[in-house]
Amino acid sequence: MTRWAMAIDLDRCTGCEACVVACHAENNIRLVGPEEAARGRAIHWLRIERYYEGEYPDVRVRFVPVLCQHCGAAPCEPVCPVYATYHTDEGLNAMVYNRCVGTRYCANNCPYSVRFFNWHAAPWPDPLQRQLNPDVAARPAGVMEKCTFCVQRIQRARQQAADEGRELRDGEVQPACAESCPTRAIVFGDLDDPDSRVARLSRSGRARRLLEELGTHPAVFYLARGARESSGEP
Amino acid sequence: MRRRRFLQNSAAAAAAAMLHACARDEVAFIEQAVARSPHGPGESVWRGSVCQQCPAGCGVRVRLVDGDAKKLEGHPAHPVNRGGLCALGQAAVQELYHPDRLRGPWRLSRGQPSGAEPLDWEVALEELAQRLARAARSSPQGVWIGCGSVSWPAQYLWRRLAAALGLPPPVRLRSVEWEVEREAARRLFGLEDWPYFDLERADLVLSFGAPYLERWRSPVHYARALAEQRQEPRSRRGRSIHVEARLSATAAAVDRWIPVRPGGEGWLARAIARELLALGRASERAAAHYRRWFPGPDPPPESLATRCGVPQEAIAELARELAESERPLVLAGGPMAAQRHGLFHVAAALALNVLLGNLGREGGVLRPRRFDLERNLPPAPPLATLAAGLQRLRGQAPQAIVICDADPVHMLPPASGVEQALHGASFVAVMAQFLDDTALLADLCLPLHAPLERFDIVEPEAALHTAAIGVGAPLVEPLGATRHPGDIALALARALEVGEALAWPSVGALVEQVLQDLHRRTAPGGTGDFWSFYEDVLDRGGLWEERPALDGLEAAAPREPIPEPKLDRDASREPSLLLAFETHVRTAEGRGLHLPWIQQLPDLLSTVMWDSWIEMARADARRIGVRTGDRVRVSVEGQAAFEAFVVESPAAAPGVLALPLGGGQRDYGRWARERGVNPLRWLGAGEVEGVGLPAWGPVRARVEAAGPGRAALFGRGLRAPEDRPLRR
Numbered sequence: 001m002t003r004w005a006m007a008i009d010l011d012r013c014t015g016c017e018a019c020v021v022a023c024h025a026e027n028n029i030r031l032v033g034p035e036e037a038a039r040g041r042a043i044h045w046l047r048i049e050r051y052y053e054g055e056y057p058d059v060r061v062r063f064v065p066v067l068c069q070h071c072g073a074a075p076c077e078p079v080c081p082v083y084a085t086y087h088t089d090e091g092l093n094a095m096v097y098n099r100c101v102g103t104r105y106c107a108n109n110c111p112y113s114v115r116f117f118n119w120h121a122a123p124w125p126d127p128l129q130r131q132l133n134p135d136v137a138a139r140p141a142g143v144m145e146k147c148t149f150c151v152q153r154i155q156r157a158r159q160q161a162a163d164e165g166r167e168l169r170d171g172e173v174q175p176a177c178a179e180s181c182p183t184r185a186i187v188f189g190d191l192d193d194p195d196s197r198v199a200r201l202s203r204s205g206r207a208r209r210l211l212e213e214l215g216t217h218p219a220v221f222y223l224a225r226g227a228r229e230s231s232g233e234p
Numbered sequence: 235m236r237r238r239r240f241l242q243n244s245a246a247a248a249a250a251a252m253l254h255a256c257a258r259d260e261v262a263f264i265e266q267a268v269a270r271s272p273h274g275p276g277e278s279v280w281r282g283s284v285c286q287q288c289p290a291g292c293g294v295r296v297r298l299v300d301g302d303a304k305k306l307e308g309h310p311a312h313p314v315n316r317g318g319l320c321a322l323g324q325a326a327v328q329e330l331y332h333p334d335r336l337r338g339p340w341r342l343s344r345g346q347p348s349g350a351e352p353l354d355w356e357v358a359l360e361e362l363a364q365r366l367a368r369a370a371r372s373s374p375q376g377v378w379i380g381c382g383s384v385s386w387p388a389q390y391l392w393r394r395l396a397a398a399l400g401l402p403p404p405v406r407l408r409s410v411e412w413e414v415e416r417e418a419a420r421r422l423f424g425l426e427d428w429p430y431f432d433l434e435r436a437d438l439v440l441s442f443g444a445p446y447l448e449r450w451r452s453p454v455h456y457a458r459a460l461a462e463q464r465q466e467p468r469s470r471r472g473r474s475i476h477v478e479a480r481l482s483a484t485a486a487a488v489d490r491w492i493p494v495r496p497g498g499e500g501w502l503a504r505a506i507a508r509e510l511l512a513l514g515r516a517s518e519r520a521a522a523h524y525r526r527w528f529p530g531p532d533p534p535p536e537s538l539a540t541r542c543g544v545p546q547e548a549i550a551e552l553a554r555e556l557a558e559s560e561r562p563l564v565l566a567g568g569p570m571a572a573q574r575h576g577l578f579h580v581a582a583a584l585a586l587n588v589l590l591g592n593l594g595r596e597g598g599v600l601r602p603r604r605f606d607l608e609r610n611l612p613p614a615p616p617l618a619t620l621a622a623g624l625q626r627l628r629g630q631a632p633q634a635i636v637i638c639d640a641d642p643v644h645m646l647p648p649a650s651g652v653e654q655a656l657h658g659a660s661f662v663a664v665m666a667q668f669l670d671d672t673a674l675l676a677d678l679c680l681p682l683h684a685p686l687e688r689f690d691i692v693e694p695e696a697a698l699h700t701a702a703i704g705v706g707a708p709l710v711e712p713l714g715a716t717r718h719p720g721d722i723a724l725a726l727a728r729a730l731e732v733g734e735a736l737a738w739p740s741v742g743a744l745v746e747q748v749l750q751d752l753h754r755r756t757a758p759g760g761t762g763d764f765w766s767f768y769e770d771v772l773d774r775g776g777l778w779e780e781r782p783a784l785d786g787l788e789a790a791a792p793r794e795p796i797p798e799p800k801l802d803r804d805a806s807r808e809p810s811l812l813l814a815f816e817t818h819v820r821t822a823e824g825r826g827l828h829l830p831w832i833q834q835l836p837d838l839l840s841t842v843m844w845d846s847w848i849e850m851a852r853a854d855a856r857r858i859g860v861r862t863g864d865r866v867r868v869s870v871e872g873q874a875a876f877e878a879f880v881v882e883s884p885a886a887a888p889g890v891l892a893l894p895l896g897g898g899q900r901d902y903g904r905w906a907r908e909r910g911v912n913p914l915r916w917l918g919a920g921e922v923e924g925v926g927l928p929a930w931g932p933v934r935a936r937v938e939a940a941g942p943g944r945a946a947l948f949g950r951g952l953r954a955p956e957d958r959p960l961r962r
Contacts, residue, residue, distance in 0.1 A: 012461040014447045014487040015838045016818050018454075021324040021831050025305055031830045034844035034909075037946035047948065048838055050486075052884045056851065057493045059885040061486035061839070125333040127713065130302045134276060179307055182318030182454040183461035226471075 002168075003091040004149055005191035005219040006175075007201035008065055011226060012185035015048050015063035019177035019186065023067075025131070026150060026176035028138045030122035043116040045147040046177055064222065065186075067177070068093060068114045068147035069210060072217030076106035076115060084144070091191070091219055092149055102142040111211050115146045149188070150175035170196045191219070275300060282309060282775025284692045284704025286685040287322040287329075287825060289384045290314060290452035291694030291704045293775045294323065296686060303327050303686055303710050308454065313700040313778050315454040321819055323454075325831045329684060330710070332828065334903035335667055336681035337714020344657070344675055355715060358678060359722070362636075363729035365661045366399065369634040374400050378632040378655070381617060382407035382640020383719055386607060386691040386703075387741045391723035392638060393614035398727060398735035403615045405623025407640035409822040410647070410927045411571035413620045417925050418566070418580040422527070422588065424790030427602050428697035434459035435597035436563035438555060439474040439488075442499045442583035443570035447484040448818045450567060451695060460488075475552070477502060478570075479932075480815055480849075480892050481885035483838045492552070493887060495543030496813055496932040499570050500579035500799070501533075502542035502549065507582070507589055508532050509553030516589035524585055526792035541801075561597030562590050569815060569895070572822075573931030575799040577924040582796070594786040601785035602697035605777070610751045612735070621926040627655045634661045638719045639682060643671040644899060645823045647918035649928035665719050668828055669901045681716040688718040689742040699785065702778035705745065705771050720744065752777060797923040808934035810854070812870060812891045814913035820896035822914060827896055828903040836948035837894070840881040843946040846897040846910030847879045848937065851886040858939050865943035870916045870935045878911055879945040891937060 023029065023046045032042045046067040053060045070093045077085050077093065084099035085106050107115035121141045124132065132138060135152040139145050150173075157173045170189050178186035189198035198221070201207060206223040278297050285292040285306070293312025297305040306327055308319035329335075339358035343349035353361075369377045381392050381404040392404050406413075419425045433439055433446075433456055446456040463472035474488035477499060485491040494502055507524060510516055516524065532538075539546045556562045566583035570576060584599075592598030608614070618626075628651050635656060642652045656662050656675040664676040673679050690706040717725075720741040727736035738744045746768065753767045756777070771777050816822075819832045826832040834843045848866055860866055862882045868875050868891070878893065886892065897910020917930040 009465075011464055014457045014460065015483055016320060016447065016453060016457060017835055017838060018318065018320045018324060020835060021321040022319075024831050025324055025327065032834060034833075034946050037834060037843045037948075038944045042834060042836070042843060042946065042948050044836070044948065047836065050839055050841070055884045056481075056887055059481060059491070061481070061885070063487070063838070127331045128328065128333055130331045131304060131327050133304055134299055176305075179317070180319050180324060182308075182315065182320060182457045184318070184458070185461065 001089065001192055002190045003192040003219070004070070004154070005091070005189065005198050005202065005221065006149070006178075007187045007198045007207070007221040007223060009185045009187070009201070009223040010062070010064065011206075011223065012183040013063055013065060014183060015050070016182060017048055018180045018182055019065060020044055020046055020048065022176040022180035023147070026133055026136070027148070028122075028132050028136045030118065030139070031124075036119065041119050043118075043145070045114065045116070045145070062225075064210070065177075066112060066114060066210070067220065069112055069216065069218030069220045070149060072219065073215060075109040075111065075216060079105040079109045081105070092151060094148065094151070095145060097137060097139050097143050097145070100143045102144065104144065106144055111214055111216065115144055118143050118145065278304075281707075281709050282773050283686060283706040283709060284690065284775055285319065285323040285326060286384050286690070286692060287326050288449065289695035290454065291384070291692040291702070292319060292323055292452070292454055293704055294319060295775070296709055298709060301710060303330055309775055311774070312704070312776060313698050313702050313782070314452055314694045316458055318454045318458060320454050321832065321835060322826045325826060325829045326685065328829045328831055329667070330686055331713070332668070332903060334669070334828075335684070335713055336669065336679060337716065338681060339715075340679045342674070342676050342679050344662075344677065355717070358680060359725050359729060362663050362678060362680070363726050365634050365663070366636070366726065367730055369661070370399050370401055373633065375402060375626070375630060376633040377401045377636070378623070378627060378634070378659075379404040379636045379638070380407040380623065380640060380642060381405070381638040382642070383638055384692050384695070385639070385719065386693055387689070387744050388638060388719040388723075389617060390608065390611070390614055391720040391736060391741070391744070393617065394612065394736050395723045395727055395732070397615055398732035399730060402626065403618045404638070406617035406620055407637070407642050408620060409572070409645050410620070410922065410930065411567065411569055411576065411822070413927055414571040414576045414922055414925050415567040415580055418571075418577055418584055420790075421792075421796065422581060422584050422790060423593070423599070423787055425601070427604070428695065429787065430600040430602045430697050430699045431456075431563060431565050432597050432600055432699065433563060433565075434462045436463060436561045437470065437472045437597065438559040438562045439463065439472070440477070440552070440556065440562065440564045440586075441475070441484065441488070442477045442503060442564070442566040442579065444565040444567040445482055445484050445816045446565060447487050448482065449816050449821050451697065453818065455698075479813060479887065479890065481839070481883075482815055483817060486839065492544060492548070495541070496811055496890065497573060497575065497799075498542035498544075499566075500575060500582040501538055502544055503579070503582035503586055504528065504532070505535065505538035505542060505544075505549045506553045506556065507586060508535065508538070509550055510557055510586070510589045513553065513557045515557040517591060520588045520591060520789065523588055523789045523792055527581065527585055527796050528798065529795050530798055556586070556590060561592065561595070563587065563592060563598055564590070569813075569931075572922065572929060574920050574923060574929040575797075576922045576929065576931070578796055578798055588789045593788055594784070596784060599787055600699045601787040603699055603701040603779070603783055603785060604693060605701045605703055605752060607691065607693070607703070607748050611748070624650055624652070624928070625926065627651050631655065631658045633659060635659045635663070637662075637664045637672055639665055641666075641670040641672045641824065643675065644912060645914070647914045647928045647930045649918045665722060668903050671900050671902070674901055680722060681714065683712055683716045683718050686710050687712045687716065689740075689745045690718070691745055691748060699782040700779045702776060704776040705749070706775065707772045749777075799923075806871070806934035808871065808936045810889050810891050810935050810937055811932045812868065812893060812917065812935035813932040814893050814895050814917055814930070816895055820894045822895050824896040824899060824902070824912070827899065827909070828906040830905045833905050833909070839883070839885075841948045842879065842881060843948055844909065845879060845946065846894055847881045847945065849881050849883050849886050849892040850937070851888045851890070852882045852884060853888060854886075855880055855882045858937060860939045863943055863945040863947065865940040866937045867940040868935055868937050870933050875916045875935070876911045877940050879943050881945075891935060
């Protein structure tokens with residue numbers, strides 16, 4: 001069985017936010033103007049959290065790209081009254097947009113603040129709509145949304161592999177964020193394949209998970225800054 | 235074989251056969267082949283191209299569905315970006331389909347909303363041709379052409395046209411700091427180009443102000459190089475240190491940030507040099523060169539420490555680290571280069587490479603490699619430098635000004651005199667994709683193709699140790715009646731009866747000729763089928779050498795000393811210092827801020843979206859009674875200047891205000907119009923010594939509360955125990 005997971009190497013991440021725009025371009029995330037953004041309604045499925053440590057002149061900054069952690073025990077799932085958010089057999093925390101009735105309980109229960117509500121219908125002034133990705137549904141007003149691990153890319157790669165009569169190869173599925181990343185800090189793959197890069201990185205001594213103590217079993221591993229281990233890391 | 239795949243293969247085979255047979259109309263055929271994709275409705279087609287959002291020249295792959303561009307990805311094999319693509323590059327597709335793109339020529343009336351009138355291309359070109367002919371007849375020096383396009387055919391054809399008409403060469407329109415960095419490279423390394431900094435193989439990187447992870451030469455290339463420098467299998471992890479007055483995104487991402495006093499960068503470099511010389515790290519020849527670049531007596535260490543704001547012990551430690559490092563590398567540039575003493579700051583820092591003996595060595599400073607695209611073409615004089623161009627602008631008011639693909643009004647300080655000259659000229663024509671600050675002052679506005687709509691060649695400014703070009707072909711139908719700036723030059727040449735000097739029927743034909751020449755030079759033995767090569771280059775989106783080379787580089791014989799700043803006492807009564815900075819998406823050029831994906835991208839450090847902001851120390855904010863999100867009023871040198879949101883930062887130096895570059899466009903489309911502040915309007919201060927360009931840099935300022943505001947911040951944050959699991 002496949003279990004999708006991601007590893008993000010914080011020693012490679014420079015916080016350039018290419019992944020943020022790539023995510024917008026791939027997933028038809030709606031434009032939110034300045035007024036709505038000032039009301040806290042901006043939508044970014046992936047964001048770069050920034051943490052300062054210390055005060056001038058002894059300051060350090062840490063960047064943490066935060067997206068849906070596709071938790072194995074996702075707090076957002078049991079609170080949905082209409083089963084719009086559920087767990088797939090492959091470990092994805094998935095959304096059925098046309099089931100969602102917009103209670104926002106899921107966003108309330110997510111400790112990572114990665115779920116977003118569409119307060120309005122998406123404006124795509126002509127001809128901007130020509131850029132929209134035909135593989136991804138544009139969400140209507142009143143619906144929650146969040147990172148899907150680019151499930152459409154998983155499906156496309158799987159279809160391609162099936163057409164060619166073979167299994168999916170490690171590294172063949174690349175979410176938009178991973179593909180755009182200039183430093184190759186984001187690695188995606190099957191955690192159940194012990195030889196996959198993501199599985200090997202998840203076993204690194206640098207690997208941590210975000211708010212792991214909450215028992216959410218996130219599928220995203222973060223590799224702390226500093227020298228990589230001499231063995232084990234791909 | 236499935237039926238659809240069979241049909242696709244048949245169509246592709248037929249296309250290939252036609253391509254060989256079709257010797258004369260191959261360009262048109264390629265366009266048709268792209269437009270009439272053999273793929274079925276809704277199916278993705280991937281084509282190669284080149285990003286033109288900045289001059290770095292990244293290779294891209296474009297996803298096309300039903301004739302529309304849907305997504306750009308970095309080309310995995312391209313030596314500039316190796317598969318990555320930055321935020322601006324990702325957003326290029328939004329520029330292509332921007333609702334406010336200019337879709338036809340316009341007659342404008344110098345910023346007045348009334349009187350604008352759409353024109354046919356024939357009318358517009360005839361008017362431009364007549365104006366140029368008249369101005370050239372009366373006084374060739376009265377025609378001023380500026381070119382900011384990263385397109386090589388645009389530059390070449392406009393240079394050719396100017397020469398054919400007997401006009402002065404077009405002026406290279408780039409930002410001040412870009413020109414200053416280039417001047418430093420010329421003086422120190424004798425290069426008329428950028429050196430390549432082999433960051434990936436250096437074991438200690440010391441950067442002075444160069445925002446190499448944000449913009450600079452190529453953030454994608456250098457970010458990847460930094461990641462590899464840290465993690466390539468080696469005995470020890472590479473280290474990186476950044477020197478800057480403000481904690482920038484680059485300073486935040488490297489291993490150590492050394493804050494300096496604004497304007498103290500060059501003095502820190504001089505102090506390190508003094509230590510290196512004392513440690514005997516430099517060769518005699520290198521030391522002699524250094525003494526000729528900086529002939530003045532070394533200020534005493536305590537004085538140097540005061541000037542740069544870094545303790546003596548820290549300077550000595552830094553020098554020791556460099557001296558003990560096997561492959562040290564020093565970079566310099568960015569906004570500090572645009573200061574009055576910018577040449578001093580950049581040259582003093584880059585000269586450390588000479589003392590460290592890393593020129594032409596692995597992990598050091600290398601000579602860049604380029605394909606000579608013009609070797610077998612009719613000659614064209616090079617672009618004039620910005621300094622020479624501005625000098626001419628000040629000397630004689632031009633009758634006619636033509637600006638190609640640049641916004642000098644926005645990206646140069648008012649002291650450049652460009653805006654004044656535009657107002658004074660009797661005729662102004664601007665080629666642009668959008669109605670930017672410069673186009674607003676035009677009489678005639680000619681709309682340009684977006685990069686994905688045209689043939690093009692881009693020489694990467696990243697200046698690699700691998701020769702490379704990006705090649706683009708039309709992948710989508712033009713959105714409107716737009717043209718390539720090179721095609722405009724060709725049409726003008728025909729209208730002005732100098733067509734024999736520019737004999738190509740189109741830019742596509744010029745691109746083809748250059749590729750034919752490159753095919754002869756780069757294909758093994760000059761053999762092989764050209765059309766296969768041509769198709770392959772278009773499909774990959776470029777041509778590059780597969781293996782980097784280690785071309786030697788030596789210090790240039792010093793001809794004149796680098797001008798050192800004189801210590802002048804600051805007599806201003808204003809309590810704060812205001813400086814401007816670049817971010818990943820905010821530069822002096824302001825490119826990208828017309829795109830909603832870029833406007834709504836939270837700034838990495840402040841998380842602000844959709845606006846400019848003033849970054850200041852918490853204690854300073856408390857003193858004037860403001861908090862993050864409130865508005866403040868800023869006055870510069872006693873003059874009321876602008877209002878902006880405040881963002882308190884624990885990393886801001888007390889008494890220092892920082893404002894991002896790029897904002898404050900007067901138009902530039904609905905998402906940029908009058909949004910934010912352009913710091914260059916307020917930060918101009920004299921000339922860059924030794925370069926002759928208008929300087930901009932830190933100025934004294936005063937800030938006061940202007941009431942509550944509502945900034946768009948994206949500070950979501952984690953709800954429970956922060957990032958504790960990630961701390962080590």
